[in-house]
Amino acid sequence: MDFLGDVLGYVAGICTAICFLPQTISTIRSHNVDGLSLLSYIIYALGMLCWILYGLHLSALPMIIFNSPALLFALIIIWQIVCYKGKSE
Amino acid sequence: MDFLGDVLGYVAGICTAICFLPQTISTIRSHNVDGLSLLSYIIYALGMLCWILYGLHLSALPMIIFNSPALLFALIIIWQIVCYKGKSE
Incomplete structure (x- = not known):
């Protein structure tokens, strides 16, 4: 058993899994995507897919x-x- | 040699490394953080630290x-x- 390694791995994995849940919820609610970089999320999604x-x-x-x-x-x-880029401006 | 595995791993790693560079540059330039979720970036940073x-x-x-x-x-x-939350509203 590698307790420290397990804890670090699981905390890292859970953070990776859920980190953009608050961003997703807040964007669904507000439709405010003004400051968000489309390119960043495309690269991020490509990384996750890989x-x-x-x-x-x-x-x-x-x-x-x-x-x-x-x-x-x-x-x-x-x-x-x-969908919302430009509409909120 | 595991060519497919190597390619997937490196593309994933490079995407992870640079994905929020465009977001960082655009936020530095515009000071527009209006739609960004602080909680998401805190969880994301904690994940990366782990x-x-x-x-x-x-x-x-x-x-x-x-x-x-x-x-x-x-x-x-x-x-x-x-720094900028509230100031851009």
Whole structure:
């Protein structure tokens, strides 16, 4: 058992999974995407997609589980930026 | 050699490292942090910090190298949200 490693890995994974949930909720509520960088979320989503594919390639289930919600939230935010950019100006 | 695995890992790592560079630059230029979720960036930064500590714990250099710029950009964005929130309203 590697307690410290397990704790760090799980906290990191959970943070990765849920970090853009508050951003997603606040953007859905406010439709305010004014300050959000579309390019950043596209690169972020591409990164998450590659981590998931890498996880599938390595059969590493935690990598797939932690990165899938992150990709979902990123895609929702991208979709909202595309829909609402300009409309809130 | 695992070519597919290497490519996926490096693309994922580079995307993770640089994804919030455009957000950082655009926020520095515009001071517009209106739609940005402070909570999301705090959780994101905590996650990156844990990945770096996990990388140090495992002596996994790529994990440290790819996540360090991500943490730096997240901290700059957090600092800007704290500085400019309310001022742009």
